[in-house]
Amino acid sequence: MKKIRISNLSFSYPTEKNGKLPVLNDINLEIKAGDFVVVLGESGCGKTTFLNLIAGFLKPTGGEVYVDDERITAPHFSRSLIFQQPLLLPWLNVNDNIAFGCKLRRDFDHLSGRITNFIKLMGLEGFEQVLPDTLSLGMAQRVAIARSLIGAPEILLLDVPFTALDFNTRSRLQNELTKLWLKLKFTSVFVTHSIEEALTVGKKIVIFSNRPARVMHTIELEPEIPRDINNEIMVSLKVDIQKRFQNINNR
Ligand SMILES: Nc1ncnc2c1ncn2[C@@H]1O[C@H](COP(=O)(O)OP(=O)(O)O)[C@@H](O)[C@H]1O
Ligand SMILES: [Mg+2]
Structure with a gap:
């Protein structure tokens, strides 16, 4: 902290x-x-x-x-920033959006386990492979929160x-x-x-x-x-x- x-x-x-x-x-x-x-x-x-x-x-x-x-x-x-709009990448599914920052930083350590963990924490089970435009705004904002927190800011x-x-x-x-x-x-x-x-x-x-x-x-x-x-x-x-x-x- x-x-x-x-x-x-x-x-x-x-x-x-x-x-x-x-x-x-x-x-x-x-x-x-x-x-x-x-x-x-x-x-x-x-x-x-x-x-x-x-x-x-x-x-x-x-x-x-x-x-x-x-x-x-x-x-x-x-220091991670979350905005009013989720700003997800429309061509990436939920899992890949969550992992995006980690992959950019080449932070691959236990990545798939961490993704699964955040999918569970954010109640996104069953939506792992879905593209953002089919999500409600609330679900999309959950993905954005997971994308921020997975990097342990x-x-x-x-x-x-x-x-x-x-x-x-x-x-x-x-x-x-x-x-x-x-x-x-x-x-x-x-x-x-x-x-x-x-x-x-x-x-x-x-x-x-x-x-x-x-x-x-x-x-x-x-x-x-x-x-x-x-x-x-x-x-x-x-x-x-x-x-x-x-x-x-x-x-
Ligand atoms: N990039 C910018 N260039 C010039 N003025 C800006 C810029 N961004 C914000 N402002 C102005 O600065 C003030 C504060 O903006 P902002 O920090 O966005 O306020 P808030 O988030 O509280 O609504 C506003 O008057 C806004 O018009
Ligand atoms: Mg503002």
Whole structure:
């Protein structure tokens, strides 16, 4: 397990005529090894940019991101990213999609056993030879999760991974992801704009302001999982978070 340290992180995109669009503004955050942090913020506030900086796809314009004590300067397979869309390769069957990254890295050690294991973990038995276009979106997203986790990433980054799913599938996958996290013990940063989702899967919630994002507030949640988000404490937390967002927007 690895910890992530985000130190005075700022980021701007270049715009025309040498201008810049500030997106992240001096973010400081310590994410403990094995933690499950949910970043909650409104559309366009900078959440995807933030994940891309942790992944190493973007370079900070100010400050640094460290994993343990190593400064991130480039992507690495030990930090895996899961997106809203599964982005499977349409010409490869489920097994080959799951194995794709391992084969690229020539990581063949016990590969077929590991594939079978993830097929079971993700409830994909019977679909091993199927092509992605015949899968439901929920099944396809399971394949994408298996493809990420089979490489035993130390850090799993998730960018609104369940937003495109119907309510029931979404709840089921939230639950399954939590179980996988308890079992496999990766450090997780999960981005969402849903307060309910943050309360369901998070161990800690970090609330971003609107762009340029700053950390507005952090909330530590009770460790027990799965969580009943309809109990009194959770409902009052939800109202509290809603109010914080109203305040952001009334500024
Ligand atoms: N590659 C890019 N070039 C320029 N501006 C971008 C780029 N990607 C995102 N942006 C802008 O940066 C801001 C934050 O985007 P993003 O990180 O995608 O937000 P979020 O994921 O929270 O919706 C938005 O205003 C968006 O338009
Ligand atoms: Mg985004």
